[in-house]
Amino acid sequence: MTGVHVSTTINDDPIEYVCPADESMLDVLRDRLGLMGAKEGCGTGDCGACSITLDGQLVCACLVLGAEAEGREITTIEGMADGEKLHPLQDQFINNAALQCGICTPGFLIAAKVLLDREPNPTETEIRYALAGNLCRCTGYDKIVKAVQAAAKDLRKQNMKK
Amino acid sequence: MRYESPTTTKEAVSLLSKEKGKAYVLAGGTDLLVRLRMDMIEPDLMVDIKRIPAMTEITKTAAGFKIGAAVSSAALAKNKALVKAWPGVVEAANLIGSDQIQSRCTIAGNLCNGSPAADSVPAMIAAGAKAIIVGKKRRTVALENFVTGPGKTVLEKGEMIEAITLPAKAPRSGDAYHRFIPRTEMDIAVVGVAINLTLMKGKVASARVSLGAVAPTPLLVKEAAKAIIGTKLDDAALDALAAACSAACNPIDDKRGTIEYRKRIAGVLAKRTAKIAYERAGGK
Numbered sequence: 001m002t003g004v005h006v007s008t009t010i011n012d013d014p015i016e017y018v019c020p021a022d023e024s025m026l027d028v029l030r031d032r033l034g035l036m037g038a039k040e041g042c043g044t045g046d047c048g049a050c051s052i053t054l055d056g057q058l059v060c061a062c063l064v065l066g067a068e069a070e071g072r073e074i075t076t077i078e079g080m081a082d083g084e085k086l087h088p089l090q091d092q093f094i095n096n097a098a099l100q101c102g103i104c105t106p107g108f109l110i111a112a113k114v115l116l117d118r119e120p121n122p123t124e125t126e127i128r129y130a131l132a133g134n135l136c137r138c139t140g141y142d143k144i145v146k147a148v149q150a151a152a153k154d155l156r157k158q159n160m161k162k
Numbered sequence: 163m164r165y166e167s168p169t170t171t172k173e174a175v176s177l178l179s180k181e182k183g184k185a186y187v188l189a190g191g192t193d194l195l196v197r198l199r200m201d202m203i204e205p206d207l208m209v210d211i212k213r214i215p216a217m218t219e220i221t222k223t224a225a226g227f228k229i230g231a232a233v234s235s236a237a238l239a240k241n242k243a244l245v246k247a248w249p250g251v252v253e254a255a256n257l258i259g260s261d262q263i264q265s266r267c268t269i270a271g272n273l274c275n276g277s278p279a280a281d282s283v284p285a286m287i288a289a290g291a292k293a294i295i296v297g298k299k300r301r302t303v304a305l306e307n308f309v310t311g312p313g314k315t316v317l318e319k320g321e322m323i324e325a326i327t328l329p330a331k332a333p334r335s336g337d338a339y340h341r342f343i344p345r346t347e348m349d350i351a352v353v354g355v356a357i358n359l360t361l362m363k364g365k366v367a368s369a370r371v372s373l374g375a376v377a378p379t380p381l382l383v384k385e386a387a388k389a390i391i392g393t394k395l396d397d398a399a400l401d402a403l404a405a406a407c408s409a410a411c412n413p414i415d416d417k418r419g420t421i422e423y424r425k426r427i428a429g430v431l432a433k434r435t436a437k438i439a440y441e442r443a444g445g446k
Binding site for chain 1 (some may be wrong): 163164165167188191192195196198199200205208210212234236259260261262263265266347348
């Protein structure tokens with residue numbers, strides 16, 4: 001197995017690593033870089049627990065090779081809070097109890113942020129479609145949808161002040 | 163396994179043709195990397211085509227559109243000219259998986275996968291799409307002749323798709339794709355129907371009808387097109403269309419649908435799809 005040397009940017013930090021050519025980005029994040037936020041649920045792109053962004057696009061880290069990240073920009077859940085200050089989505093997930101076991105939560109937060117960056121005022125239907133690639137077996141989704149709606153409102157207020 | 167990410171088609175073809183072991187083309191990876199992970203394949207080489215500019219672009223030409231093999235479904239939806247000209251193709255491509263999958267999956271990959279139930283393939287067949295294949299020689303294959311069986315295509319060792327072409331949209335034409343799945347999102351088609359038609363004085367002058375998930379390969383059903391050509395899609399024409407579609411089916415029985423059910427649904431969906439295509443073509 002040939003190792004691939006990769007220089008990339010993760011959460012605005014320049015990062016370098018060497019990984020086997022067939023290793024997934026998810027394994028690189030978790031096992032090489034210690035970024036344990038992205039979770040492995042299914043490993044086949046169905047559950048969204050490993051959601052990250054790659055050059056701004058929402059993707060499943062399990063379906064990206066570590067080798068593909070060369071020169072790209074990646075964001076993970078570890079980059080969402082601003083130091084100790086949580087992102088409005090994170091705050092509202094807590095306020096609305098939009099999680100129980102928490103395994104799916106990082107993926108939901110990343111997917112919801114991609115949605116709100118694109119559409120600051122989504123309808124409930126838009127939220128449900130945008131989060132269709134993320135599975136949660138605890139909440140029944142309603143609390144997650146409510147949290148996203150509340151965070152969208154917070155973000156719109158924040159942006160009006162700016 | 164080796165990983166290569168060439169920046170030209172020539173380099174990619176050279177890597178593929180020189181490899182003595184098993185070589186695979188990596189576009190979106192939404193099928194390939196699943197198979198890798200499940201140990202269904204053991205590649206010696208994976209050639210990532212996403213750094214080849216010609217394969218990551220959608221170009222509009224006088225002849226129509228040229229869609230690079232590495233263009234994601236999400237990128238198709240963002241191309242306004244393409245959405246306007248071929249809404250059926252774009253809506254079919256956008257039905258594949260979640261947003262996470264849309265960011266990566268490609269219509270060329272959907273095609274090369276050879277699945278009988280691929281959503282974008284019937285839509286592309288109806289549109290008259292062609293695959294530009296590069297390898298030892300450059301050749302072009304009409305998509306209805308591309309898939310030869312479940313998981314099997316006309317691609318030979320060392321060959322790959324560089325781009326898929328769609329013709330320019332004819333005046334007064336419209337296309338549409340419908341599929342049936344047991345839930346509202348994120349599932350595999352039980353039946354898929356794509357129809358592309360052109361009107362002349364309010365009547366269907368030409369049409370292409372393609373069915374997915376009802377036979378070992380996606381089908382181009384000429385009898386179904388004949389059933390609506392020359393009509394204003396009156397009830398008799400729609401019934402004839404449905405009957406021709408049902409008759410063309412050669413489906414499997416599985417947990418998603420029985421043979422009888424798939425045949426019947428093919429007809430029902432064909433009627434609905436034809437009406438949308440007719441409306442998009444400006445028919446009333």
